[in-house]
Amino acid sequence: MQVTVAYLDNAATTPMRPEAVDAMMPFLRDRFANPSGGHVLARDARNAIDEARDVIAGVLGAEPGDVVFTSGGTEADNLAILGVLDRVGGAAACSAIEHHAVLDAVVSRGGRVVAVDEHGMIDLGELASALDPDVAIVSVMLANNEVGVLARLGEVARVVHEHAPEAVLHTDAVQAFSWIDVAKAARGADLVSVSAHKFGGPKGVGALVVRDGVGLAPRQIGGGQERGRRGGTHNVAGIVAMATAASITADERTESVRRVTELRDVLAEGLLAAIPDAIETGMPRNSEGPDRSGRVAGICHLCIAGVESEALLMLLERSGVYASAGASCSSGAMEPSHVLEAMGVPRELALGSIRLSLGYATTHEEVDLALDVIPGAVERLRRTSDRSRS
Numbered sequence: 001m002q003v004t005v006a007y008l009d010n011a012a013t014t015p016m017r018p019e020a021v022d023a024m025m026p027f028l029r030d031r032f033a034n035p036s037g038g039h040v041l042a043r044d045a046r047n048a049i050d051e052a053r054d055v056i057a058g059v060l061g062a063e064p065g066d067v068v069f070t071s072g073g074t075e076a077d078n079l080a081i082l083g084v085l086d087r088v089g090g091a092a093a094c095s096a097i098e099h100h101a102v103l104d105a106v107v108s109r110g111g112r113v114v115a116v117d118e119h120g121m122i123d124l125g126e127l128a129s130a131l132d133p134d135v136a137i138v139s140v141m142l143a144n145n146e147v148g149v150l151a152r153l154g155e156v157a158r159v160v161h162e163h164a165p166e167a168v169l170h171t172d173a174v175q176a177f178s179w180i181d182v183a184k185a186a187r188g189a190d191l192v193s194v195s196a197h198k199f200g201g202p203k204g205v206g207a208l209v210v211r212d213g214v215g216l217a218p219r220q221i222g223g224g225q226e227r228g229r230r231g232g233t234h235n236v237a238g239i240v241a242m243a244t245a246a247s248i249t250a251d252e253r254t255e256s257v258r259r260v261t262e263l264r265d266v267l268a269e270g271l272l273a274a275i276p277d278a279i280e281t282g283m284p285r286n287s288e289g290p291d292r293s294g295r296v297a298g299i300c301h302l303c304i305a306g307v308e309s310e311a312l313l314m315l316l317e318r319s320g321v322y323a324s325a326g327a328s329c330s331s332g333a334m335e336p337s338h339v340l341e342a343m344g345v346p347r348e349l350a351l352g353s354i355r356l357s358l359g360y361a362t363t364h365e366e367v368d369l370a371l372d373v374i375p376g377a378v379e380r381l382r383r384t385s386d387r388s389r390s
């Protein structure tokens with residue numbers, strides 16, 4: 001069956017899982033009570049949150065009491081970095097390819113930003129030199145949202161324990177949860193962020209795992225919810241739906257990774273073969289070709305010389321292919337993203353980068369449409385730019 005639309009922007013957000021939609025509906029209708037209340041309806045809502053907390057704790061390898069519900073990944077990241085600094089003082093450090101929710105929080109407090117190599121792996125030597133007893137929190141993301149590189153968090157934890165033994169380790173697992181077992185991969189982290197809309201839940205809800213003993217000042221004070229770590233009436237429907245999506249994601253993960261890896265490889269190989277001079281951004285190689293084992297299944301990131309990402313995305317959109325770029329327009333000029341800059345991608349290549357991100361719902365037909373459309377669009381843009389130069 002041919003499709004007319006290929007949604008390849010799952011790293012931006014995923015479609016909601018139907019089960020998650022069904023799970024939230026009762027809490028938008030009859031079971032609408034405020035869980036902080038004292039009557040039977042309130043207790044019903046509170047029980048639903050407690051059940052969701054157990055589920056989220058289970059899939060993240062945490063204790064239920066460690067889970068703090070938030071309004072999403074940004075708030076979880078901010079709470080981790082700023083909450084720790086506000087409680088214990090000291091400095092923060094993070095990798096240069098963090099999401100802005102971490103990077104800007106660290107930079108806003110004069111923190112240290114640690115370089116990555118051309119593959120996007122944090123430089124452990126530089127991390128060691130950035131650490132001293134003054135560092136209170138180190139943040140290294142489990143999976144990067146642009147190129148999909150997976151951190152070696154165990155090695156990062158070892159360096160942190162050796163050089164800043166008092167520091168806590170935070171990991172932003174927002175992009176990782178769909179693809180890897182975060183309970184296992186993040187067991188060396190003291191703080192872990194997730195966001196529901198990246199794995200089939202609703203937007204505007206997420207969680208921060210705060211392991212027992214980690215000192216954290218709240219960013220929102222008021223009603224004392226979440227044991228005083230995050231005030232504000234709970235988003236009951238969102239929390240319940242997040243737990244449903246998380247549980248299905250964890251149950252289906254092995255099969256989903258297998259299926260999506262296959263689709264991603266077909267997409268990447270097809271585009272590399274059809275587009276002269278296209279490269280897979282920062283991808284390591286082994287004797288057999290590109291080694292994608294250190295990347296999440298869902299991301300295919302390419303740099304295409306001789307095109308501008310924005311123009312390419314516009315052409316693709318007209319043909320029903322929705323993707324995103326690694327460059328954005330700030331103050332009227334295209335600028336490469338901080339991630340591509342940190343990886344040392346030459347500016348002219350970064351300006352022609354495109355991220356195609358697949359998700360649990362991506363189909364073969366969508367990949368076929370992308371393979372049909374993208375090479376032709378690139379050729380057209382290259383012809384136009386050749387003509388305008390001659």
Ligand code: PLP
Binds near residue numbers: 072073101174196
């Ligand atoms: N961290 C990463 C790695 C992300 O990709 C995102 C969203 O794109 C966020 C944090 C922010 O999450 P949210 O959209 O839930 O605020």
